[in-house]
Amino acid sequence: MYNKLMDDNKRFVTGLDVGTENVRAVIASVNKSGEIAIVGYNEGKSAGMRKGVPANLAGPAGAIDRMLGDAERMGGYDVRNAYVSINGSTVISTHTEGMIAVGTTEHEINDEDLDRVEGVAVSGRIPANRDVLDVVPLEYALDGQGGIKDPIGMSGARLEMRANVISALTPNCENLKKTTAAADVQADRLIPSAVAAAKAVLNEKQKENGVAVVDFGAATTGIAIYEEGDLQYVGVIPVGSNNITNDLAIVLAIAPELAEEIKTRFITGDFNSEKSLAIKVGKNNERAFDRKEVEEVVKARLDEIFAEIRKKLKAAHYDQRLPEGIVLTGGGAKMRDIEVFAKEALEASVTIGTPQGLDGVADAVEKPEFATAVGLAIIAAESGDLAPTQSKKAKKSGKKPSGSGPFGLVKKIFSKF
Numbered sequence: 001m002y003n004k005l006m007d008d009n010k011r012f013v014t015g016l017d018v019g020t021e022n023v024r025a026v027i028a029s030v031n032k033s034g035e036i037a038i039v040g041y042n043e044g045k046s047a048g049m050r051k052g053v054p055a056n057l058a059g060p061a062g063a064i065d066r067m068l069g070d071a072e073r074m075g076g077y078d079v080r081n082a083y084v085s086i087n088g089s090t091v092i093s094t095h096t097e098g099m100i101a102v103g104t105t106e107h108e109i110n111d112e113d114l115d116r117v118e119g120v121a122v123s124g125r126i127p128a129n130r131d132v133l134d135v136v137p138l139e140y141a142l143d144g145q146g147g148i149k150d151p152i153g154m155s156g157a158r159l160e161m162r163a164n165v166i167s168a169l170t171p172n173c174e175n176l177k178k179t180t181a182a183a184d185v186q187a188d189r190l191i192p193s194a195v196a197a198a199k200a201v202l203n204e205k206q207k208e209n210g211v212a213v214v215d216f217g218a219a220t221t222g223i224a225i226y227e228e229g230d231l232q233y234v235g236v237i238p239v240g241s242n243n244i245t246n247d248l249a250i251v252l253a254i255a256p257e258l259a260e261e262i263k264t265r266f267i268t269g270d271f272n273s274e275k276s277l278a279i280k281v282g283k284n285n286e287r288a289f290d291r292k293e294v295e296e297v298v299k300a301r302l303d304e305i306f307a308e309i310r311k312k313l314k315a316a317h318y319d320q321r322l323p324e325g326i327v328l329t330g331g332g333a334k335m336r337d338i339e340v341f342a343k344e345a346l347e348a349s350v351t352i353g354t355p356q357g358l359d360g361v362a363d364a365v366e367k368p369e370f371a372t373a374v375g376l377a378i379i380a381a382e383s384g385d386l387a388p389t390q391s392k393k394a395k396k397s398g399k400k401p402s403g404s405g406p407f408g409l410v411k412k413i414f415s416k417f
């Protein structure tokens with residue numbers, strides 16, 4: 001109905017962020033020179049998701065379906081495929097190593113060798129009930145000499161590789177693909193939410209020097225750490241900004257809607273600044289809450305969440321070791337002055353990440369909560385492995401897009417996130 005697929009000069013890509021609280025889509029066009037323009041977007045309430053993972057199929061499918069309609073009308077384009085966010089604490093990083101013999105010392109390393117050493121670095125290292133989402137080559141060594149980033153064309157007899165393998169539990173991946181399929185959208189690739197957000201808000205210099213994205217969502221907090229230009233670590237904490245709302249609802253014995261209003265309208269992350277002693281809500285400000293009590297509840301939960309973030313940074317050996325600091329994304333990053341709290345809690349410089357410098361109808365998505373959906377669209381746009389998005393005809397004929405083999409979503413190993 002809305003197909004612009006006849007347009008030979010452009011292809012269209014879609015980023016679909018299936019969150020616990022919200023679903024978001026960003027549709028972008030890519031021209032022959034690779035220039036990306038946002039042509040459609042939308043957000044809506046999610047359903048049937050628990051801690052970043054589908055708890056049933058119909059809930060998220062319905063939410064995606066309802067939300068996509070407006071984005072499609074705006075973009076003038078019918079979404080059939082998308083790059084989709086994956087989340088939940090089943091998403092992990094594993095550092096592995098592999099070694100192969102490649103022949104004599106005169107042998108020049110080629111793509112096949114890289115595929116083979118990657119196979120060794122991955123097979124048997126990742127449990128069978130996990131899907132590999134990406135393999136990030138961190139370093140190669142030739143005949144014992146390490147520190148090599150790109151060994152193609154170099155000579156050596158023994159090739160070693162150090163890699164960061166990103167994986168998630170297979171049921172999590174399968175159910176996510178099923179739920180988008182139920183909304184008539186094929187998930188061409190699953191990408192961790194924080195990794196997608198990083199694509200939208202970080203620049204190359206930050207990734208080179210050392211930086212982390214903390215995607216502060218509703219029910220999860222995702223962390224993606226970069227150094228030397230590579231994704232070094234991914235982890236997800238099953239706690240998010242909704243936990244603050246729930247704590248307020250319980251402690252103050254109020255409805256969650258009122259707790260949410262108090263959190264979003266009256267709380268700031270700068271707990272030391274001067275403020276009124278009472279928080280007044282309702283049509284005629286008829287309900288008043290003691291600010292000190294409210295702030296204590298919020299701060300206790302923030303303390304806990306940020307202590308967990310710090311634990312992950314420590315486990316990855318990056319605590320206080322990130323020159324470019326921490327970049328916060330997700331709806332939780334919208335709390336006013338949250339960077340003041342975060343800076344103190346993490347003992348690092350903290351900024352709020354918003355997608356920047358995009359063409360098209362970009363203003364509306366230049367928000368921290370849109371970082372994941374925008375990043376997914378950019379990764380899709382930059383991945384040359386996908387043919388211009390399938391037409392309905394192609395879909396009906398059962399033609400599969402590339403990247404859906406046994407390693408499914410991870411065909412292009414060098415397409416760094």
Ligand SMILES: Nc1ncnc2c1ncn2[C@@H]1O[C@H](COP(=O)(O)OP(=O)(O)OP(=O)(O)O)[C@@H](O)[C@H]1O
Pocket residue numbers: 018019020021022023046051052087193216217218219220221240241242243245260263264265330331332333334335336369
């Ligand atoms: N102004 C604000 N101040 C504080 N919190 C906010 C504000 N606006 C939104 N939030 C919170 O952001 C959260 C929603 O964020 P987001 O949309 O990124 O989550 P999600 O992607 O659906 O969840 P998840 O990533 O955990 O699956 C909610 O907890 C909401 O209360």
Ligand SMILES: [Mg+2]
Pocket residue numbers: 018019020193215217218330372
């Ligand atoms: Mg999210």
